Amino acid sequence: MKKKLVVFSGAGMSAESGIGTFRDAGGLWEQYNIEDVATPEAWKKNPDLVTDFYNQRRKQVIEAVPNSAHLLIASLEKYFVVHVVTQNIDDLHERAGSSSVLHLHGNIRLAKSSGPNQEDRYYPIEGWELTANDKCPDGFPLRPHVVWFGEQVPALNDAAKIIQEADILVVVGTSLQVYPAAGLVHLAPGNCKCYVIDPNSDEFEVPSNFIKIKANASEGMRELIQRITD
Numbered sequence: 303m304k305k306k307l308v309v310f311s312g313a314g315m316s317a318e319s320g321i322g323t324f325r326d327a328g329g330l331w332e333q334y335n336i337e338d339v340a341t342p343e344a345w346k347k348n349p350d351l352v353t354d355f356y357n358q359r360r361k362q363v364i365e366a367v368p369n370s371a372h373l374l375i376a377s378l379e380k381y382f383v384v385h386v387v388t389q390n391i392d393d394l395h396e397r398a399g400s401s402s403v404l405h406l407h408g409n410i411r412l413a414k415s416s417g418p419n420q421e422d423r424y425y426p427i428e429g430w431e432l433t434a435n436d437k438c439p440d441g442f443p444l445r446p447h448v449v450w451f452g453e454q455v456p457a458l459n460d461a462a463k464i465i466q467e468a469d470i471l472v473v474v475g476t477s478l479q480v481y482p483a484a485g486l487v488h489l490a491p492g493n494c495k496c497y498v499i500d501p502n503s504d505e506f507e508v509p510s511n512f513i514k515i516k517a518n519a520s521e522g523m524r525e526l527i528q529r530i531t532d
């Protein structure tokens with residue numbers, strides 16, 4: 303029987319595809335205030351600004367292509383049952399061919415209704431642009447399908463179940479600062495082999511049972527594959 307391998311990815315996973323991380327030098331939060339663009343209050347106050355911020359992110363995602371780390375993760379399905387749990391809102395894991403991808407913080411290619419009780423209805427966005435005039439079939443304005451700061455993370459329980467059943471857990475490109483998502487890495491079972499791939503993993507707290515591979519995502523994935531397939 304194939305072992306279960308879970309990849310838990312963050313912004314660093316897509317850095318080699320040209321999509322900026324949030325916290326690195328030159329990252330997005332140096333250019334924007336979280337409160338202005340990534341909270342429900344911001345969207346209520348200035349929907350045009352927030353919609354445009356995510357339009358720019360979506361444009362960048364559409365123009366980007368999966369990097370070799372995304373492709374290597376998809377290729378592991380030959381040897382393992384692979385589940386990807388990602389904090390990323392881009393769709394590069396899917397476009398690389400991964401068949402099981404759970405987005406904790408949403409998917410920028412989708413919109414959702416801002417109306418009441420419509421949380422789980424998603425609408426694909428044609429192209430890169432959503433406008434403040436776009437409405438759901440019930441007439442409520444559409445907003446990007448992104449979990450903003452201060453909002454619930456609806457996929458958290460599903461992600462916890464996936465990680466609790468992992469034989470191998472590979473954490474890639476996340477500074478483990480955004481909770482509750484970051485807490486998931488503590489749920490791996492005792493016999494699970496845990497790895498973290500991140501060039502800066504000495505700069506944040508990683509559980510002591512994790513093996514550190516201090517490298518970029520693609521180089522780190524190559525090293526990991528050598529270790530787990532030997």
Ligand SMILES: NC(=O)c1ccc[n+]([C@@H]2O[C@H](COP(=O)([O-])OP(=O)(O)OC[C@H]3O[C@@H](n4cnc5c(N)ncnc54)[C@H](O)[C@@H]3O)[C@@H](O)[C@H]2O)c1
Binds near residue numbers: 316323477502519
């Ligand atoms: N691509 C995206 O969808 C995207 C981009 C930026 C931010 N975000 C969101 O921002 C939040 C920020 O948390 P986070 O922990 O994911 O990001 P983060 O910016 O806090 O941390 C990024 C981590 O990636 C590492 N890193 C940088 N370049 C790397 C590379 N080439 N290979 C491997 N690792 C690399 C950094 O050392 C850092 O630890 C997440 O919730 C995510 O939803 C998403």
